[in-house]
Amino acid sequence: MGETMRAIGIKNGSGPADALFVDTIPKPVPKGSEVIVKVKAFGLNRMDLLQREGKYPVPSQAPATMGVEFSGIIESRTNEDAERSFKVGDEVFGLAYGGAYAEYVAVSTHMLLHKPKSLSWEQAAGIPETxxxxxxxxxxxxxxxxxxxxxxxxxxxxxxxxxxxxxxxxxxxxxxxxxxxxxxxxxxxxxxxxxxxxxxxxxxxxxxxxxxxxxxxxxxxxxxxxxxxxxxxxxxxxxxxxxxxxxxxxxxxxxxxxxxxxxxxxxxxxxxSTLRSRDEAYQGRLRDTLQDHALPKFVDGSFKVYIEKVLPFERIVEAHKLMESNQTRGKIICTVD
CATH class of the missing domain: 3.40.50.720 (NAD(P)-binding Rossmann-like Domain)
Known part of the structure; x- marks a missing residue:
């Protein structure tokens, strides 16, 4: 049996927020242009609520684990298709087709950005999808x-x-x-x-x-x-x-x-319009637009990431219920230790 990791699962495959739990599943294996990122934080999005309830058309390339935006550290890269500017040990944030509600996520380097030192893990995790x-x-x-x-x-x-x-x-x-x-x-x-x-x-x-x-x-x-x-x-x-x-x-x-x-x-x-179902090349172009036009404004403070609450990922039920309340202003972020 290969390596395992903790990840958020859903009892019986779909259900209310109370169906979420911390599961143990196989650690992902990179393919194509992917690297493995050790997740430090991930952001919640409304699509996650729909996916949890079995009402969201998940792309075929997405794993069963929810979560599309995250920040973390590149742990390994094994494929030549991965962009050379991303190396083991780099601090990054980015967009995945799924799998970010976990200790590790496999993600294409075409959908990654280098995390500026001025941004916290929580702030960086709240940027990509939004x-x-x-x-x-x-x-x-x-x-x-x-x-x-x-x-x-x-x-x-x-x-x-x-x-x-x-x-x-x-x-x-x-x-x-x-x-x-x-x-x-x-x-x-x-x-x-x-x-x-x-x-x-x-x-x-x-x-x-x-x-x-x-x-x-x-x-x-x-x-x-x-x-x-x-x-x-x-x-x-x-x-x-x-x-x-x-x-x-x-x-x-x-x-x-x-x-x-x-x-x-x-x-x-x-x-x-949708984003998650777009191909890797299209998402890569959007990544480049964000990097060229918005990232400098995050660095100089012109743009701000507004965070409603930060919770450890073990409290994912609470996080989902908070999003369902429609009482938030900004992002709900979960951290992974």
């Missing part, structure tokens, strides 16, 4: 250019926190958010620099946004919510606007009538 998702949605899919306006739904979520910072740094004319409380809106406006925000629980946010923009709407909407916002997104979008769908937190089927005439009247484009 910031790459935000930049992909904003630039590649949303076709953002300087001077456009943008709306980030779930404004206090980790992806939107990253997106607000990216938008502000790249000269957005206006940055709006939706959130579940005035406290979260104030955080987005006063601390992150958003232009304004709307509490979706206390009124019609789409009409409020139209009023704030003198009827124009916004050029780009980034939406992880889904069906409950679909009609309002069409109303809030500006002419020639882009609506980027990142998820379906509220479900996939609309409850009420939808006026699809707005697509034509406003020349809107609605496009879905």
């Amino acid at each position: 910031w790459i998702t935000a930049s992909q949605a904003m630039y590649l899919v949303g076709e953002y250019s300087r001077g456009k306006s943008i709306l980030w739904h779930a404004g206090a979520s980790a992806v939107s926190i990253a997106g607000i910072q990216l938008s502000k740094a790249d000269g957005a004319s206006a940055i709006y958010v939706t959130a579940s409380s005035q406290e979260k809106i104030d955080f987005c406006v006063k601390e992150l620099g958003a232009t304004g925000g709307f509490n979706y629980r206390s009124g019609d946010w789409a009409q409020a946004l139209l009023q704030a923009t003198n009827g124009k709407g916004v050029d780009i909407i980034v939406d992880p919510v889904g069906q409950s916002y679909f009609q309002q997104d069409l109303i809030a979008g500006a002419r020639d606007g882009r609506i980027v769908s990142l998820g379906m937190m509220s479900g996939t089927r609309t409850d009420g009538p939808v006026d699809i005439g707005l697509f034509v009247a406003k020349r809107l484009r609605f496009e879905g």
